Amino acid sequence: MPRPIFALVDCNNFYASCEKLFRPDLKDRPLIVLSNNDGCVVARSKEAKALGIKTGVPVFKLRHEIRQHNIALFSSNYALYSDLSSRVMRSLEELAQRVEIYSIDEAFLDLTGNQSLISNTAFGQQVRQVIGDWTGITVCVGIAPTKTLAKLANHAAKQYPATQGVVDLSDPLRQRQLMALLPVDKVWGIGRRLALRLQSMGINSALDLAKANPKNIREQFSVVVERTVRELNGESCISLEEAPPTKKQIVCSRSFGSRVTTVQEMREAICQHSARAAEKLRKEKRYAKRISVFIRTSPFNAHQSQYSNSATGELSVPSDDSRDLINQAMRLLNSLWRDGYQYAKAGVMLSDLYAPGVYQPSLFDQGSQRQPPNQKRQESQKSQALMSTLDKINQGGKSKIFFAGQGVKTGWIMKREYLSPAYTTNWDDILKVK
DNA sequence: TCTGGGGTCCTAGGACCC
DNA sequence: TCTGGGGTCCTAGGACCC
Numbered sequence: 001m002p003r004p005i006f007a008l009v010d011c012n013n014f015y016a017s018c019e020k021l022f023r024p025d026l027k028d029r030p031l032i033v034l035s036n037n038d039g040c041v042v043a044r045s046k047e048a049k050a051l052g053i054k055t056g057v058p059v060f061k062l063r064h065e066i067r068q069h070n071i072a073l074f075s076s077n078y079a080l081y082s083d084l085s086s087r088v089m090r091s092l093e094e095l096a097q098r099v100e101i102y103s104i105d106e107a108f109l110d111l112t113g114n115q116s117l118i119s120n121t122a123f124g125q126q127v128r129q130v131i132g133d134w135t136g137i138t139v140c141v142g143i144a145p146t147k148t149l150a151k152l153a154n155h156a157a158k159q160y161p162a163t164q165g166v167v168d169l170s171d172p173l174r175q176r177q178l179m180a181l182l183p184v185d186k187v188w189g190i191g192r193r194l195a196l197r198l199q200s201m202g203i204n205s206a207l208d209l210a211k212a213n214p215k216n217i218r219e220q221f222s223v224v225v226e227r228t229v230r231e232l233n234g235e236s237c238i239s240l241e242e243a244p245p246t247k248k249q250i251v252c253s254r255s256f257g258s259r260v261t262t263v264q265e266m267r268e269a270i271c272q273h274s275a276r277a278a279e280k281l282r283k284e285k286r287y288a289k290r291i292s293v294f295i296r297t298s299p300f301n302a303h304q305s306q307y308s309n310s311a312t313g314e315l316s317v318p319s320d321d322s323r324d325l326i327n328q329a330m331r332l333l334n335s336l337w338r339d340g341y342q343y344a345k346a347g348v349m350l351s352d353l354y355a356p357g358v359y360q361p362s363l364f365d366q367g368s369q370r371q372p373p374n375q376k377r378q379e380s381q382k383s384q385a386l387m388s389t390l391d392k393i394n395q396g397g398k399s400k401i402f403f404a405g406q407g408v409k410t411g412w413i414m415k416r417e418y419l420s421p422a423y424t425t426n427w428d429d430i431l432k433v434k
Numbered sequence: 435t436c437t438g439g440g441g442t443c444c445t446a447g448g449a450c451c452c
Numbered sequence: 453t454c455t456g457g458g459g460t461c462c463t464a465g466g467a468c469c470c
């Protein structure tokens with residue numbers, strides 16, 4: 001077996017770069033992208049980072065800075081980001097045999113046994129060049145014998161301009177030098193909680209963690225952290241996953257644009273989330289047996305009385321029919337609903353998912369004997385046809401046809417005051433050169 | 435007034451069975 | 453009425469990721 005080599009390619013300031021791509025007039029201006037409902041900061045351009053603006057900060061706390069530094073604001077435009085993401089990913093697939101799309105702005109490449117005559121660093125530069133030319137997006141590349149080290153290499157490539165965006169950590173000596181500089185919470189898989197516990201044990205840098213005894217780490221933490229220690233020492237434990245794993249659950253949830261107080265509005269929201277979840281389910285070609293509904297008030301509002309609850313139900317047989325899922329969700333909502341609260345968020349979760357033809361109904365399952373098989377088959381075919389028509393008409397994320405329960409005059413709908421046009425996915429929004 | 439959404443994995447503990 | 457151990461399955465909660 002040849003020694004594994006991974007490259008992690010990560011887009012710089014991805015959402016902010018997507019917005020700037022179509023707005024050259026904003027080239028040097030600080031820019032931030034906001035979460036759904038324009039709530040808090042999720043992405044920043046390099047100018048905004050330089051001003052010390054952090055992700056996760058609620059935008060109302062930044063009013064002063066926004067005015068003072070003339071910061072450009074954008075609502076999240078996922079149609080735009082996912083389109084540009086797939087352009088980047090398709091380009092990467094031209095450059096490497098095996099590619100794992102890890103997130104909307106990151107991919108691992110497997111360079112194991114690469115016979116190319118150029119060095120790892122030269123290859124990294126080539127990736128940067130090609131992605132920049134073909135998509136307009138700037139990326140950084142980290143190269144190392146394990147995914148965890150490739151992540152660290154990428155971090156260094158971003159942090160130190162002298163690297164020109166590419167860091168090759170094949171050499172164990174360089175691995176150690178870099179790890180000595182990086183705090184332990186920069187390691188992939190070490191979040192805030194774990195970092196605190198590790199620091200209390202005197203493990204402060206990535207190198208401290210690498211030097212820890214894996215057996216002890218497993219006893220005090222878990223196999224996951226043990227694996228991280230091994231990966232930091234160059235032992236590859238996490239392999240490249242080319243095919244995206246099939247989903248085990250599907251969640252659709254949203255905070256409301258304004259608080260919901262009536263059961264009627266809540267029904268509309270839950271109906272809409274159920275319909276969206278059912279769409280995603282059909283796209284995954286799965287059938288769901290279990291469905292959960294949750295509703296809650298805002299945990300940030302200490303003055304008001306709080307309520308948060310969820311309910312779970314099962315369908316008699318797994319289904320991908322929006323109507324079945326909506327019906328069950330409505331029943332669950334009825335059991336959850338309490339008057340007199342200001343609801344801030346609600347959602348629907350589908351789980352216990354089956355591929356077509358896999359589910360074995362038990363002898364006593366409801367409905368399994370009531371209808372003759374012929375009639376059942378016909379109903380199932382009708383449902384299939386109806387749902388696929390619905391999905392075809394609604395393709396492209398526009399709800400042209402929807403269920404009456406979703407409501408039409410929704411006061412709770414998401415706020416997106418600073419939305420950019422869908423430059424790449426809608427003919428009406430395409431840029432015109434004058 | 436205003437604080438995101440969508441996932442995964444692991445572990446502990448309870449229910450149940452023999 | 454009381455008792456032990458071992459196994460499996462499920463769920464809730466906690467941790468992480470982007």
